[in-house]
Amino acid sequence: MTVFGGALKNIGMGCASREGKLSQHSNCAPVVDPGGCVACGECALDCPANSIDIGAVAVINDKLCIGCGHCIAACPEGAINVRWDETTTRLQEKMVEHVKGALAGKEGRCIYITFISDVSPACDCYGHTDAPIVPDIGIVASTDPVAIDQASADLVNAEEGFKNTALTAGHEPGGDKFRGVHPKVDWEAQLERAVELGLGKRLYTLERV
Ligand code: SF4
Ligand code: SF4
Structure with missing residues (x-):
């Protein structure tokens, strides 16, 4: 960052x-590219703030996210990026x-x-x-x-x-x-x-x- x-x-x-x-x-929550996400859940496992829900794709809750960036590194598809x-x-x-x-x-x-x-x-x-x-x-x-x-x-x-x-x-x-x-x-x-x-x-x- x-x-x-x-x-x-x-x-x-x-x-x-x-x-x-x-x-x-706190204003650095990353974004998920829905087109790249395969809903594997790796990002949610690495999130220390439990701020990622996995449905059809991953969804980050901006209110809970502490902006640590761990999910960006965790995603094997490169589907999470900094804003x-x-x-x-x-x-x-x-x-x-x-x-x-x-x-x-x-x-x-x-x-x-x-x-x-x-x-x-x-x-x-x-x-x-x-x-x-x-x-x-x-x-x-x-x-x-x-x-x-x-x-x-x-x-x-x-x-x-x-x-x-x-x-x-x-x-x-x-x-x-x-x-x-x-x-x-x-x-x-x-x-x-x-x-x-x-x-x-x-x-x-x-x-x-
Ligand atoms: S930046 Fe950190 S707190 Fe925010 S969603 Fe990613 S892993 Fe979770
Ligand atoms: S790690 Fe990447 S591909 Fe897997 S659920 Fe999270 S955003 Fe989607």
Whole structure:
């Protein structure tokens, strides 16, 4: 849903209350393509919110859905998809607004450390992992949660992407690895909102140690 997950995501989603997590995901219920669904029921078995009914085809109850995306991965027919409108952007914006709340009163007293290793194509809430799309890069640290995410993304994109992985485009050094896996999501929306909220800057100087 956010494609890129760094410091902002770990704070905004990780430090949010259960209610906050639900609020961030809640307008991201996927949709079933009735023409592709064979009513096998796999999606319902994987749904943690019991929000899928299986009749002639699967039907998702938007009111119960928490937007986790598990059913998308579970469907063997590829019949469940994200609503590719602005919901992924809104999720990122809400996530960053939760960062603002989590850091309130702690300004200037936080340091962010990101391990850029095993860069995998899907979220850690999935029940499986997948092959990394780039080589392991290292560890970055900063007192600016926006700068560290921008630097992390730039370091990933600077690598040559692995072939025969979930990466379908942007393999060349400098190519956008995040859009190379999820072309329809604007992963930079979270950084833009973070700058608007005064959480940090997208400019940085990288010092290698
Ligand atoms: S996104 Fe998650 S909660 Fe919603 S229907 Fe799919 S598996 Fe269930
Ligand atoms: S897993 Fe896919 S094919 Fe099976 S019931 Fe769910 S939507 Fe239909």
